[in-house]
Amino acid sequence: MARTLLLKNINEPGIQSLEGYQRNNGYASLRKAMKMKPEEIVEEVKKSGLRGRGGAGFPTGMKWSFLAKPEGVPRYLVCNADESEPGTFKDRYLMERIPHLLVEGMIISSFALGARTSYIYIRGEMMYVYHILEKAIDEAYKAGFLGENILGSGFSHDIYVHPGGGAYICGEETGLIESLEGKRGNPRIKPPFPAVKGVWDCPTVVNNVETIAAVVPVMEMGGEEYAKIGIGKSTGTKLISACGHINKPGVYEIELGLPVEEFIYSENYCGGILNGKKMKAVVAGGSSVPILPAELILKTANGEPRLMSYESLADGGFVSGTMLGSGGFIVMDENTSIIKNLWNFTRFYHHESCGQCSPCREGTGWMEKILHKILHGQGSMSDIDLLMDIQGKIEGKTICPLGDAAAWPVASAIRHFRSEFEQEIKNQTVKIRSTAAQAV
Amino acid sequence: MALIQRIMKRYPDGKHKSAILPVLHLAQAEFDGWLSVPVMDYVASILRIQPIEVYEVASFYSMFNLTPVGKCVIEVCRTGPCWLMGAEDIVRYLEKKLNIRAGETTKDGMFTLKTVECLASCGTAPMMQVGEKYHENLSPDKVDKILDDYRANTDGHISHWTKDKIGKN
Numbered sequence: 001m002a003r004t005l006l007l008k009n010i011n012e013p014g015i016q017s018l019e020g021y022q023r024n025n026g027y028a029s030l031r032k033a034m035k036m037k038p039e040e041i042v043e044e045v046k047k048s049g050l051r052g053r054g055g056a057g058f059p060t061g062m063k064w065s066f067l068a069k070p071e072g073v074p075r076y077l078v079c080n081a082d083e084s085e086p087g088t089f090k091d092r093y094l095m096e097r098i099p100h101l102l103v104e105g106m107i108i109s110s111f112a113l114g115a116r117t118s119y120i121y122i123r124g125e126m127m128y129v130y131h132i133l134e135k136a137i138d139e140a141y142k143a144g145f146l147g148e149n150i151l152g153s154g155f156s157h158d159i160y161v162h163p164g165g166g167a168y169i170c171g172e173e174t175g176l177i178e179s180l181e182g183k184r185g186n187p188r189i190k191p192p193f194p195a196v197k198g199v200w201d202c203p204t205v206v207n208n209v210e211t212i213a214a215v216v217p218v219m220e221m222g223g224e225e226y227a228k229i230g231i232g233k234s235t236g237t238k239l240i241s242a243c244g245h246i247n248k249p250g251v252y253e254i255e256l257g258l259p260v261e262e263f264i265y266s267e268n269y270c271g272g273i274l275n276g277k278k279m280k281a282v283v284a285g286g287s288s289v290p291i292l293p294a295e296l297i298l299k300t301a302n303g304e305p306r307l308m309s310y311e312s313l314a315d316g317g318f319v320s321g322t323m324l325g326s327g328g329f330i331v332m333d334e335n336t337s338i339i340k341n342l343w344n345f346t347r348f349y350h351h352e353s354c355g356q357c358s359p360c361r362e363g364t365g366w367m368e369k370i371l372h373k374i375l376h377g378q379g380s381m382s383d384i385d386l387l388m389d390i391q392g393k394i395e396g397k398t399i400c401p402l403g404d405a406a407a408w409p410v411a412s413a414i415r416h417f418r419s420e421f422e423q424e425i426k427n428q429t430v431k432i433r434s435t436a437a438q439a440v
Numbered sequence: 441m442a443l444i445q446r447i448m449k450r451y452p453d454g455k456h457k458s459a460i461l462p463v464l465h466l467a468q469a470e471f472d473g474w475l476s477v478p479v480m481d482y483v484a485s486i487l488r489i490q491p492i493e494v495y496e497v498a499s500f501y502s503m504f505n506l507t508p509v510g511k512c513v514i515e516v517c518r519t520g521p522c523w524l525m526g527a528e529d530i531v532r533y534l535e536k537k538l539n540i541r542a543g544e545t546t547k548d549g550m551f552t553l554k555t556v557e558c559l560a561s562c563g564t565a566p567m568m569q570v571g572e573k574y575h576e577n578l579s580p581d582k583v584d585k586i587l588d589d590y591r592a593n594t595d596g597h598i599s600h601w602t603k604d605k606i607g608k609n
Contacts, residue, residue: 074452086520086558117452124465124503125515125559127572127600134606160450163601165461165501168557182457182493184500200455241563243521249563287520287558328562330521344523348557354500 002268003229004253005217005237006210010097016132018139021100027145029219033108034153041112045215047223049235054080054171054208055286055326057310060215066195067113068203076204077110077118078180079212082164082171084123085286086348087328090239091209093251095122095129099136103159105212107145108219110157113205117158121176124163133161168352172400173206175354186354187400210239231257234309238327245279245333247271260284260306260313261298264331277333281416284313285325287345288405290412291338292322318412338417339424342409343371349406357398363390364406374421377428384421388414443603444486457489460497462601464504469599473513474505502556503600510545510552511597512590515569518555521562530566531555533580537587550591571598 014020021027033041046061067075079102083091095102102120110118122130137159140146148156167185169175174188177199198204214236218226227235234256243249246264248271254263263269264279273279282297283289300306301320306313313324332341350364367390370383391407398404414421444463451458463483464475471479475498484491498504505513514534518527531542534553538546545552561567564576575586590598 083560084558087562089560089562092560123560124461124501124600125556125569127465128574130601131572131605162450162458163462163465165464165497166503166556167501179461180458181455182460182487182497184496200452243562243565244524249565251563283520330524330562332524336524341520341524344518344520348519351557 002255002258003237005229006094006101006213006239007098007251007253015098016096016100016136018100018136018143021098025220026100027104027143029216030104030107030145031151033111033219034151034155038112038114041108041219044223045112045218048218048226049223049230049233050211050214050218050226051234051310052208053210053214053238053327055085055288057324060207060211063195063207064109064113064205066193067205068196069114070203074117074202075113075115076199076202077106077113077115077212078173078176078199078204078206079106079118079120079209080171080173080176080206081120081122081126081129081209082176083126083209083326084168084171085288085326085328086345087241087243087283087286087330088326089241089243090251090327092126092129093241094209094213094239095126096132099132100140101213101216102133102209103136103140104145105215106159107140107150107157109205109207109212109215110159111150111153111155115205116156117160119180119199120159120161121170121180122161122163123170124165127163130161130163137161167354168348169354169400169402172402175400176206177204184354186356187402189399229255231307231309232311234311234324238308238324240308240327240329242270242329242331244329244331245274245277245336246331247274254308256307256309257312258308260308263308263329264298270329270331273331273333275333277335279331280334280336281332281338283322283328283330283332283409285323286328287330287348288401288408289323289325290318290321290408291342291416292320292412293416296320296416297322318408319415322412338413338420339371340375342413343368343375345409346371346406349402353402353406354400357403359394360398360403360406363394363403366390367406367410374424379421379425379428381422381425383425384414384418441486443606447606448487457487457493460487460489460494461501463487464494464498465599465601466603468504469597469601469603473509473511473597473599474507505552508545509597510549511594512550512570513552513554513598515554515556515559516542517557517559517561517565517567517569519558521558522565522567525565527566530568530578530580530583533583537583550594551587572600572602 009024170185175185179185194204391410395407448456
C-alpha cells in the first residue's frame with residue numbers, strides 16, 4: 001500500500017481516545033508548533049502546497065494569509081464538518097475514528113491564525129459524531145491541550161462543536177457562517193470575503209475537516225517534505241470516499257497522482273466493479289462535478305492515463321475532464337440509467353437550493369420536472385436542448401456555487417450520454433408502462 | 441435551563457442567537473419530536489429574539505419537524521449513491537411493511553417514515569437513520585429486525601440529540 005498520513009494509525013487499538021492517540025505520537029505536532037511563531041506555521045503550510053480538501057482545492061496557506069488582523073477584533077477558525085456532498089463520507093469517517101487528529105489540527109491552525117476561539121460546525125444528522133468530538137475535546141482540556149496557556153506557550157484556546165440542522169447549503173462557507181450566527185443558511189455575496197468579514201463580522205477562516213487534519217502531518221514532517229508527496233501542484237495525500245457499484249466501497253487515503261485505473265481495479269482500493277460488470281461512468285469528486293464515461297475517466301482525451309490529482313482529473317476542461325472536488329468517487333455499472341441518476345441529483349439540488357437566487361431556485365425545479373417527464377415517457381427531443389439552455393442560465397449566475405453544482409451534472413450527462421437521452425425519448429411508448437409505476 | 445445557558449455561553453456576548461440550532465434540537469427532543477408554534481415561541485423567549493426569527497430558521501432546516509411525528513422517525517437516504525444501491529427498494533419495502541407512504545405516520549403513532557438527502561454514508565448504502573443511530577448496508581431482512589427492535593424497546597420519542605450526552609464546556 002502507498003504511504004498514508006492521516007489514516008496511518010486508524011487501526012491502532014484505542015486510537016479514538018486521547019491515550020491511544022498519544023501512544024501513537026499524537027499531539028507531537030502541537031508540541032512542536034507551540035515552540036514556533038504563528039507566521040512560521042503559516043509558512044510551513046504554504047510550503048506544503050496543501051489545498052482545501054472540501055472541494056474547491058484552494059491553497060490553504062494562501063487562504064490563511066488573507067486573514068485580516070485588525071487590532072482588538074477577534075479572529076475565528078471554523079471547521080466545516082457539514083459534509084453533505086453526495087458521494088462523500090470521508091470527514092465523518094475521520095472524525096468518528098480519529099477525532100483527536102482534527103482537534104490537534106484545530107489547535108495548531110488556531111494558533112497560526114491567532115484565533116482564541118474556534119468552532120466545529122458539524123451537520124446535525126451526525127449527532128453521534130458530535131458526541132465523539134465533544135468527548136475528545138473534553139479529554140484535550142484535561143490534558144492541557146485546550147484552555148488557558150496551552151503547554152505553557154501563553155496561547156489560550158477554546159473549541160466548541162456546533163450542530164447544523166440539515167441543509168446542504170451550509171457546506172458553502174458563507175452559508176455556514178450565516179447558520180452559525182443562528183440564521184437560515186443563505187450564502188452571502190462576496191466580497192467581503194470571510195477572511196475580512198466572517199462570523200459576527202469578524203475575520204474568519206473556514207476550512208474543511210480533512211484540510212485541518214492534514215496540518216498535523218504537515219507540521220510533523222515540515223512543509224517541504226509534505227510537498228514531495230503527490231504530483232505537481234497536487235501535493236500530499238487525499239481521502240477518497242469510494243462508493244457505488246464497486247466491490248470494496250470505503251474511505252481510502254491515496255497519494256495524489258495515483259492512476260484512476262489502479263484506484264478502481266486494484267484490490268488495495270475499490271477492487272473492481274460489483275458482480276463483474278462493466279463500468280459505465282464515474283462521478284469523481286462528489287455529485288457536483290461533471291460525470292465522465294468509463295473511457296474518459298481512465299484516460300484523458302489525449303490518451304494519457306488519468307491520475308487522481310487536481311490537474312489530471314481536470315485535464316480537458318469540461319469538454320472531456322472533470323474535477324477532484326471533495327473526493328466523493330461514485331462508480332456506476334453498465335446497467336445504470338444516466339438519466340435517472342441525473343434526475344435524482346437534480347431533485348437533490350432543487351431540494352437543497354436556499355431559494356435566494358432565481359436562476360437556481362426556479363432552474364433546478366424546472367430541470368427536475370423535465371427529467372421526470374422524460375423518465376415518464378413524456379419527453380420530446382427539444383427537452384434535451386431546453387435542459388442545456390436552462391443549465392447554462394444557472395451556471396455562474398448565482399451568489400454561491402450551488403447553482404454551478406446543479407448545472408454541471410446536467411451539462412456533462414447530456415454532453416457524454418446524449419444518445420441515451422435520445423433513445424429514452426424515442427422509446428417512450430415502451431417506457432411509459434414500466435417506468436411510470438416506478439419513478440416517483 | 442442551566443444546559444441552555446451553558447450552550448449560549450459558547451458564543452460571544454450578545455451573539456446568543458447562535459444557540460438557536462442546538463436549542464431547537466433540544467426542544468424537539470423534549471417536546472415529542474416536533475416543534476409546535478408554542479414551543480418555537482418558548483425558544484424565542486429563552487433566546488430573547490422574535491418568534492419569527494425562530495420560525496424562519498426552523499422551517500429552513502430539514503431536521504426539524506413542524507408537524508407531529510411518531511415515536512421513531514425513520515429517515516431513509518434517497519440520494520444518488522444510496523439510490524444506486526437500492527434505496528428505492530428499501531423505501532418501498534418500508535412503505536409496504538408499515539402500511540404508510542413516505543411522509544406519513546403509522547396509526548399507532550409508532551413510526552414516521554421520511555426520505556432524506558445524503559447522510560454521508562454512501563459507502564455503506566443503502567442506509568437509514570433513526571435518532572442518532574445510522575443503520576447501514578440495509579436489506580429487507582435487516583429492516584425487519586430493526587423495526588422489531590424499535591417496536592420492542594422504544595420508550596418515548598427517539599430524538600437526534602439527548603441532553604445528557606452534551607459536553608461539559
